[in-house]
Amino acid sequence: MTDRKIRTIGQVYLQCQRSRVACDLEMQKLAEQELLKRGVAVKEILTEEERAEHAYRKTKIVITDEILAQKYLKELKESKEYQVLEQHKAVLKSEESRFLAAAEEIFSDSKIWKFCENVRGLGSVAAMTFFTVLDTEAIMRQNDSRGFNDTRKVITAGKVWKYLGLAPGQRLESGKLGGFNTIMKGRTWMISRNVIMANDPYYAEIYRIEKEFYRNRPDLIAENGYVVRCPGDGHYIATQQTIKGKDDEVYCPICREQVKAVEVVSHKKKPGWKKWIDAMASRWMRKILLSHVTEIIATSEGCEFSKHANYVPPKPLLPGEQELILERFRNERLALLDKYIRQFAETGNAQTIRENMQSYWSK
Numbered sequence: 001m002t003d004r005k006i007r008t009i010g011q012v013y014l015q016c017q018r019s020r021v022a023c024d025l026e027m028q029k030l031a032e033q034e035l036l037k038r039g040v041a042v043k044e045i046l047t048e049e050e051r052a053e054h055a056y057r058k059t060k061i062v063i064t065d066e067i068l069a070q071k072y073l074k075e076l077k078e079s080k081e082y083q084v085l086e087q088h089k090a091v092l093k094s095e096e097s098r099f100l101a102a103a104e105e106i107f108s109d110s111k112i113w114k115f116c117e118n119v120r121g122l123g124s125v126a127a128m129t130f131f132t133v134l135d136t137e138a139i140m141r142q143n144d145s146r147g148f149n150d151t152r153k154v155i156t157a158g159k160v161w162k163y164l165g166l167a168p169g170q171r172l173e174s175g176k177l178g179g180f181n182t183i184m185k186g187r188t189w190m191i192s193r194n195v196i197m198a199n200d201p202y203y204a205e206i207y208r209i210e211k212e213f214y215r216n217r218p219d220l221i222a223e224n225g226y227v228v229r230c231p232g233d234g235h236y237i238a239t240q241q242t243i244k245g246k247d248d249e250v251y252c253p254i255c256r257e258q259v260k261a262v263e264v265v266s267h268k269k270k271p272g273w274k275k276w277i278d279a280m281a282s283r284w285m286r287k288i289l290l291s292h293v294t295e296i297i298a299t300s301e302g303c304e305f306s307k308h309a310n311y312v313p314p315k316p317l318l319p320g321e322q323e324l325i326l327e328r329f330r331n332e333r334l335a336l337l338d339k340y341i342r343q344f345a346e347t348g349n350a351q352t353i354r355e356n357m358q359s360y361w362s363k
């Protein structure tokens with residue numbers, strides 16, 4: 001097991017970082033209140049998906065008069081009260097970086113640190129966050145995905161999700177704001193976003209492959225696009241293309257040609273499809289990354305880590321090995337997609353596909 005002492009350093013560091021972030025947020029809120037009061041900004045309600053980007057806030061501020069807003073902000077920042085806060089923030093910042101440097105010396109020998117150095121967009125703060133938060137003993141104590149108490153000393157992906165509040169059905173409850181799950185969700189969201197933005201050749205590619213998979217899954221398209229039938233064998237085709245009526249041409253993946261949509265079964269194009277797909281794919285990549293990180297920590301601490309079906313391993317050091325794994329993953333996804341498209345063409349029933357879908361995480 002990990003040395004308590006090391007994990008405690010990490011915990012104290014995260015608390016230290018948290019108070020600096022809290023100070024930042026309070027100052028930001030103060031500025032926003034000022035702009036609202038002066039009538040140069042309005043409140044906008046955030047959607048469920050947008051909230052993660054804004055530290056799970058329900059609203060955001062939109063400035064309506066840029067010039068006046070700048071003037072009022074300048075006045076605020078020149079006030080004595082604001083400067084007291086500003087100075088305090090600077091102290092917290094320098095404390096935090098001093099602490100981080102000292103902690104780095106201790107953490108830098110760990111396997112998880114080396115893993116984070118090998119992934120673009122991850123760094124010392126990510127390594128310490130993972131190491132501190134993914135408490136293997138606490139994870140082992142979780143019930144498994146079916147709610148059974150698993151007494152084996154084994155770590156599974158399902159237990160990790162339960163522990164982090166990422167299991168299906170574990171929605172964020174507003175009453176729990178500020179709790180462990182909220183902080184972890186926010187942090188892991190940021191961390192995985194960084195990996196995508198930094199375009200890590202392994203994890204960003206996994207994200208893109210998964211996004212392409214979602215983008216073409218007929219059951220998902222059927223819920224957010226059009227379902228038509230082809231003239232030949234009456235194949236059901238799910239498409240994102242706007243169908244104005246019969247005779248519009250559409251590609252049938254079974255007939256492998258452009259065909260006339262003889263029958264329009266449903267059309268319910270919903271807005272925000274791209275964002276939705278993107279959020280799903282990035283959530284999936286986040287789970288992969290977290291399960292890899294847990295695996296590395298667990299195995300280095302001598303715990304058993306149970307691998308799931310279609311296991312994708314943590315990013316290996318050699319680019320050649322990475323490419324082989326990605327190629328295999330890409331082909332698996334294509335084969336699965338082909339299977340779903342065929343199933344859908346036969347029945348036109350998204351629900352059947354969904355029910356028979358084997359979860360990636362199931363064993």
Ligand SMILES: [Zn+2]
Nearest residue numbers: 230235252255
């Ligand atoms: Zn057809």
